[in-house]
Amino acid sequence: MDKDMEELLNLPKKEFIKVNLKWIKEVNGGKLMDTLPLKCPLALWVAHNGAKCSRELVPNTAACPLCGAPMCPDCGNHHVETISRVTGYLSTVSGWNESKKQEFADRHRYDLEGNR
Template sequence: MQWSDEHLALAKKYRKLTDIPVEERRYKCHTCNHVVESTPCPVCGETELEIMCPLDHTHCSHEIVSGIDYCPLCGAAVCPECGSHDVTQISRVTGYLQDVSGWNAGKQQELKDRVRYTVA
């Protein structure tokens, strides 16, 4: 993903999502899949909302892509084609495909730090 200068400026301005002022925040409701401006969710009433990364546009139309990128602001896995944060990252471990969201923080960081090579 090629991040624009505007995106990189946001990543420098806010080091983490909780640094974003409350009046500039958007929230993602995982109960009804809406993006809302305030808590609780006006659609379903859910109060446990996730602060949404300003670089996330919430919809990825890609089924499967090889490789993964990481958001320069929040560090979440993003689609390398469109930059959407709405992805599930899987990896092959001992012969099985597995969702990496269940891994501990150290193992997830190890996955982020891996260097990938292309054999020409």
């Protein structure tokens, strides 16, 4: 690994995301060229830094600020499985058809105070 990459991966997570967002905006017009989670810069940061998660289950996954893939909101790991209710049953979102996945993405989510 070259020295510049090593320095970038050793940044704190928030600074790493900030640097990558700036680069993605300048070079690719705001879009990652590859949407595979393993190729996301944040997934590389998590792997390089051995980020440990404090929980096995989280109530909601977050969208990666760099690639948009589901990720753990605590550690940034992209190896997550989202489970949600559809037609009364809990199931993994990855097994849904495309229209159900889009319906899931379009859902409005609120916290207990009514904030989106």
